[in-house]
Amino acid sequence: MSVTSASMTAKEAIKAAFRHFDELFADSNIDHILLEGVDFLDDEGVWKVTIGFDAGRRRSVSTPTPLFGAQTEPLRETRDLYLYDNTGDLKRMD
Numbered sequence: 001m002s003v004t005s006a007s008m009t010a011k012e013a014i015k016a017a018f019r020h021f022d023e024l025f026a027d028s029n030i031d032h033i034l035l036e037g038v039d040f041l042d043d044e045g046v047w048k049v050t051i052g053f054d055a056g057r058r059r060s061v062s063t064p065t066p067l068f069g070a071q072t073e074p075l076r077e078t079r080d081l082y083l084y085d086n087t088g089d090l091k092r093m094d
Contacts, residue, residue, distance in 0.1 A: 059072060
């Protein structure tokens, strides 16, 4: 196992990941897009950037008192974007 050093900074990888995310989800109705995590995977030479968002789906939430009636909250989703370290190009998204 060889250890490599990243040629991109974490900040550059995050910017590239958000650019790819915006391109892929341009026509989607999503809100509250947030960075959830970033990691450099030495053995693959890729950055893993996790982005979370609300996709418009909601789930029922129980409340301690029936006074407020039925309440819902958004279902949070995440995507892992894997970027080539040397170019910032998207390798894959899970």
